[in-house]
Amino acid sequence: MTNILIAIVVLLLIATLVQILRVSELLSEIKNKDVNEVTDEDNNTQGVLFLIVGFGFLIFVIWQMVAWDHLLLPPASSVHGIQIDFLMKMSMGLILIVFFVLSPILFYFLYKYRGKKSNKAYFFSHNNKLEVIWTVVPTIILTVFIVFGLKTWDNAMNVEVSESTTTIEVYAEQFRWTARYAGQDRLLGKTDFRFVEPKFNPLGLVNNEYLKIAIKDKQVDYDTLSRNPLKKDDYGRTNQEKMDVLSGHIKQLPSILNEVSTDVLAQSSDDIITREVHLVINEPVLLKFRSQDVIHSAFLPHFRVQMNCVPGMTTQFGFTPTKTTEEMRKDPKVIKQMNEINRIRLAKGKSEEEFEYILLCNKICGSAHYNMQMKFVVETQEEYDFWYASQKNLKNKLLTQN
Amino acid sequence: MSEHHKENFITKYVFCQDHKMIAKQFLITGMFMAVVGMLMSAIFRVQLANPGESSILYNLLPSHWLDPDGVLNPDKYLALVTMHGTILVFWVLTAGLSGTFANFLIPLQIGARDMASGFLNMLSYWFFFLATVVLMSSLFVETGPASGGWTIYPPLSALPQAIPGSGTGMTLWLVSITLFVVGSLLGGLNYIVTILNLRTIGMTMQRLPLTVWALLITAILGVLSFPVLLSCGLLLIFDRSFGTSFYLSDIIINGEALHNAGGSPILFEHLFWFLGHPEVYIILLPALGIVSEVIAVNSRKPIFGYKAMVGALLLIAFLSFIVWGHHMFMTGMNPFLGSVFTFTTLLIAIPSAIKVFNYLATLWRANIRFTPAMLFAIGTVSAFITGGLTGIILGDSALDINVHDTYFVVGHFHIVMGLSAIYGMFAGVYHWFPKMYGKMMNKNLGYIHFWGTFICAYGVFFPMHFLGLAGLPRRYYTNSAFPMFDGLSDINSIITFFALAGAIFQTIFLFNFFYSIFKGTKATQNPWKSNTLEWTTPIERIHGNWPGELPVVTRWAYDYSKPGADEDFILQTEPLKEGEVEH
Numbered sequence: 001m002t003n004i005l006i007a008i009v010v011l012l013l014i015a016t017l018v019q020i021l022r023v024s025e026l027l028s029e030i031k032n033k034d035v036n037e038v039t040d041e042d043n044n045t046q047g048v049l050f051l052i053v054g055f056g057f058l059i060f061v062i063w064q065m066v067a068w069d070h071l072l073l074p075p076a077s078s079v080h081g082i083q084i085d086f087l088m089k090m091s092m093g094l095i096l097i098v099f100f101v102l103s104p105i106l107f108y109f110l111y112k113y114r115g116k117k118s119n120k121a122y123f124f125s126h127n128n129k130l131e132v133i134w135t136v137v138p139t140i141i142l143t144v145f146i147v148f149g150l151k152t153w154d155n156a157m158n159v160e161v162s163e164s165t166t167t168i169e170v171y172a173e174q175f176r177w178t179a180r181y182a183g184q185d186r187l188l189g190k191t192d193f194r195f196v197e198p199k200f201n202p203l204g205l206v207n208n209e210y211l212k213i214a215i216k217d218k219q220v221d222y223d224t225l226s227r228n229p230l231k232k233d234d235y236g237r238t239n240q241e242k243m244d245v246l247s248g249h250i251k252q253l254p255s256i257l258n259e260v261s262t263d264v265l266a267q268s269s270d271d272i273i274t275r276e277v278h279l280v281i282n283e284p285v286l287l288k289f290r291s292q293d294v295i296h297s298a299f300l301p302h303f304r305v306q307m308n309c310v311p312g313m314t315t316q317f318g319f320t321p322t323k324t325t326e327e328m329r330k331d332p333k334v335i336k337q338m339n340e341i342n343r344i345r346l347a348k349g350k351s352e353e354e355f356e357y358i359l360l361c362n363k364i365c366g367s368a369h370y371n372m373q374m375k376f377v378v379e380t381q382e383e384y385d386f387w388y389a390s391q392k393n394l395k396n397k398l399l400t401q402n
Numbered sequence: 403m404s405e406h407h408k409e410n411f412i413t414k415y416v417f418c419q420d421h422k423m424i425a426k427q428f429l430i431t432g433m434f435m436a437v438v439g440m441l442m443s444a445i446f447r448v449q450l451a452n453p454g455e456s457s458i459l460y461n462l463l464p465s466h467w468l469d470p471d472g473v474l475n476p477d478k479y480l481a482l483v484t485m486h487g488t489i490l491v492f493w494v495l496t497a498g499l500s501g502t503f504a505n506f507l508i509p510l511q512i513g514a515r516d517m518a519s520g521f522l523n524m525l526s527y528w529f530f531f532l533a534t535v536v537l538m539s540s541l542f543v544e545t546g547p548a549s550g551g552w553t554i555y556p557p558l559s560a561l562p563q564a565i566p567g568s569g570t571g572m573t574l575w576l577v578s579i580t581l582f583v584v585g586s587l588l589g590g591l592n593y594i595v596t597i598l599n600l601r602t603i604g605m606t607m608q609r610l611p612l613t614v615w616a617l618l619i620t621a622i623l624g625v626l627s628f629p630v631l632l633s634c635g636l637l638l639i640f641d642r643s644f645g646t647s648f649y650l651s652d653i654i655i656n657g658e659a660l661h662n663a664g665g666s667p668i669l670f671e672h673l674f675w676f677l678g679h680p681e682v683y684i685i686l687l688p689a690l691g692i693v694s695e696v697i698a699v700n701s702r703k704p705i706f707g708y709k710a711m712v713g714a715l716l717l718i719a720f721l722s723f724i725v726w727g728h729h730m731f732m733t734g735m736n737p738f739l740g741s742v743f744t745f746t747t748l749l750i751a752i753p754s755a756i757k758v759f760n761y762l763a764t765l766w767r768a769n770i771r772f773t774p775a776m777l778f779a780i781g782t783v784s785a786f787i788t789g790g791l792t793g794i795i796l797g798d799s800a801l802d803i804n805v806h807d808t809y810f811v812v813g814h815f816h817i818v819m820g821l822s823a824i825y826g827m828f829a830g831v832y833h834w835f836p837k838m839y840g841k842m843m844n845k846n847l848g849y850i851h852f853w854g855t856f857i858c859a860y861g862v863f864f865p866m867h868f869l870g871l872a873g874l875p876r877r878y879y880t881n882s883a884f885p886m887f888d889g890l891s892d893i894n895s896i897i898t899f900f901a902l903a904g905a906i907f908q909t910i911f912l913f914n915f916f917y918s919i920f921k922g923t924k925a926t927q928n929p930w931k932s933n934t935l936e937w938t939t940p941i942e943r944i945h946g947n948w949p950g951e952l953p954v955v956t957r958w959a960y961d962y963s964k965p966g967a968d969e970d971f972i973l974q975t976e977p978l979k980e981g982e983v984e985h
Binding site for chain 1: 458476477480550551555556557558561562563564565569650651652653654655657658659660661664665666667668701702703704705706707708709710732733734737740741744745748749751752755756758759760762763765766767768769770771772773777780783784787788791792794795798799800801803804806807808842843844845846847849853856857860861864865868871872873875877878879880881883884885886888889890891892893913917921923960962963964965970985
């Protein structure tokens with residue numbers, strides 16, 4: 001019913017508009033004027049409007065910069081992030097200067113040179129000197145920024161990995177993150193997607209124990225499917241096709257294990273799997289990213305860290321956190337921001353929150369893409385050791401399972 | 403073909419080979435798709451402002467797109483975002499913009515009777531039409547249309563288990579894009595051949611209006627890059643339907659380990675963006691061409707630095723082929739490669755700056771006549787400045803780390819590519835409407851349309867930069883899952899308010915357009931006192947453009963307010979006076 005009413009109202013509005021237009025056109029016909037000719041009066045109105053709206057837009061921009069400043073990300077909490085922030089400030093400064101020079105010139109020219117029938121424009125088709133100047137000047141400025149940018153990029157991407165660097169794997173799947181610490185040996189054990197078993201081995205670590213689990217898991221699936229080999233699923237694939245893949249993987253599993261030397265096999269035994277990541281302040285860390293299904297992107301906005309997680313390959317990003325979570329909670333800018341957030345949350349009937357470092361997914365990955373998160377905690381060495389000791393490594397986990 | 407022959411309804415309005423009618427077919431189809439795309443954006447903006455609530459706008463959607471409580475389904479939110487992007491990028495700003503104006507202006511402005519091949523030209527539209535039908539039909543598929551983003555990155559787009567839209571919806575998307583590419587290649591080849599071979603006597607390359615230059619370069623970009631999209635899509639079809647592994651490797655989906663091994667989704671991204679970046683300029687350059695013409699005519703001044711303008715277009719076109727990697731800084735590609743792409747990307751700022759300075763120099767000491775077309779042309783220049791500048795941030799790989807895929811990007815490309823191009827398209831429609839339909843569009847409605855659009859568009863897209871600087875990723879169904887984004891809800895409401903208001907202002911344009919076709923005041927032969935050849939043709943449309951001999955060109959297109967002339971414009975066909983120097 002409301003839809004019909006809305007439709008009627010819209011139709012009536014259109015009809016009214018048609019009539020108004022007809023009237024205005026008929027009127028000007030009587031006065032022997034062309035209603036669509038642009039008069040000096042029009043040029044005046046539009047020129048003034050450009051001046052008012054144009055400068056209004058510039059004021060709107062300044063207002064946004066002032067009013068929303070406290071909502072933006074706080075200063076970076078990582079070593080390379082501080083350099084990025086500096087480059088960002090410089091670049092923002094540059095583009096704001098250019099913006100606040102060119103836009104007013106544009107709006108002012110429109111006002112100043114608004115047309116009059118009696119006027120004639122100045123015939124000015126080119127000027128080589130002028131053109132050379134405004135080609136060369138941007139080129140020089142850009143060169144400086146390119147060099148500056150490439151240096152910052154180099155510092156951010158080329159991490160030096162030393163013996164003491166902690167390596168942590170971040171594993172993405174629809175729609176959840178999992179982390180893996182390398183354990184005592186500081187080496188992440190080998191993985192293979194065919195070893196994945198959701199309950200005991202979600203990341204697909206390769207070792208003898210998991211071989212049995214993986215084969216058993218796949219065998220169970222195979223047996224279930226084989227009861228009705230011709231049945232098709234929602235996507236048109238028959239059980240037989242799936243059984244072929246499963247039997248192939250079951251055959252391949254032992255050989256994957258055989259290719260790995262015993263030393264390497266041992267690397268996985270002290271790995272620790274967690275659902276949040278703890279880091280030590282001022283200690284470099286190397287994050288290694290993998291994905292189980294589609295492309296995800298690991299985004300840690302507070303650290304100025306982002307890297308895609310791509311199925312079939314490993315990517316990485318190294319950085320050094322410079323502020324603990326506690327320090328961030330005491331930062332005046334963060335306090336101001338959290339107050340604003342909590343004010344809005346309480347008004348919406350949600351609970352109050354404290355500041356946390358968060359890992360988000362930043363590449364469209366499916367229906368719950370908007371809610372794929374994991375907590376990061378930066379703390380002192382003692383706090384970290386205490387937390388770390390409470391996490392079970394793989395060997396212990398297997399022992400308890402058996 | 404040179405004579406005006408008899409036409410019946412079918413050959414005049416449906417299977418027509420006259421470039422002017424084909425242009426109108428592209429325009430109307432493009433406008434229809436623009437309305438669809440805009441409504442989609444209105445719907446998902448409502449969801450972003452009021453997550454988890456129902457809305458009267460949702461009545462426009464098929465009922466199975468909503469959850470039982472009347473709330474938009476998250477998968478279908480992604481479907482809307484995907485289709486909005488696809489429709490606006492390909493259907494509106496590629497086919498709707500260059501399809502319309504390349505068809506309409508090339509023969510008229512170079513002094514040709516029609517395109518080199520009228521038949522191929524007709525086929526180009528009908529392939530596009532078929533693509534439109536297939537794409538629209540995908541909206542009614544039970545599992546929904548393609549939902550993996552308009553960039554359709556696999557594995558998300560390859561696996562129906564990953565998102566429902568990657569089932570039949572994605573198949574239809576790929577079929578539709580294949581048809582689209584065929585259509586645009588037929589069109590593009592035709593444009594290039596026509597411009598190079600069918601220029602009338604005296605129409606040298608140095609005398610071509612900038613619109614034609616821009617359309618020529620656009621067509622070359624399209625012919626070189628669209629085939630890559632086609633092959634990219636074909637490999638994806640193989641992966642989806644025939645079990646190959648070009649883009650897939652080591653995948654477990656829904657607990658099932660797939661057989662695929664050895665492929666790489668990064669390969670897809672390289673192929674996709676090899677089209678994808680030139681595509682940005684395929685969208686933008688025709689708009690800049692139109693704007694150059696409209697600004698010169700309505701400033702009553704020659705466009706400043708004609709040769710530099712052509713040079714800048716060529717340089718932008720060349721660079722656009724070697725910058726695609728800036729979409730992929732965060733894929734884990736070699737950091738050195740990132741450095742190279744940063745370098746080439748930032749270089750584009752130079753020709754872009756030249757264009758802006760030349761526009762400003764054209765306006766300097768002009769005698770500006772504010773037609774609705776002129777207002778929109780200025781809108782393009784303003785958007786090109788505002789949006790182009792943020793490109794300096796995004797093109798810098800080091801800065802891209804933290805703004806990549808956030809709303810900062812959404813704000814950037816909607817202003818520099820979306821607004822610039824759509825304003826250019828509006829400018830073109832207002833400017834050439836008298837030539838298309840022999841009628842004038844209402845001026846005052848045009849003014850209202852412009853100011854409403856100009857204000858609302860900046861109200862929508864400028865605040866997005868701040869969302870991005872607050873770390874908010876794009877393509878999120880709601881921002882309420884993270885406490886850190888709760889502070890942004892006011893900004894989201896402001897954006898949605900302006901988006902809905904802006905959408906309402908577009909109805910004024912639609913009304914003006916259709917009203918003027920039927921009831922508008924009659925146009926004169928050269929209503930804007932313009933120099934170019936299209937204004938020497940008769941007001942009534944005839945197949946063949948000029949009733950008698952083809953015009954002979956003796957001067958460039960920009961002799962406005964030339965000292966020594968009686969009027970402030972001189973038609974390109976007017977011979978040089980004795981002792982007169984060509985510009």
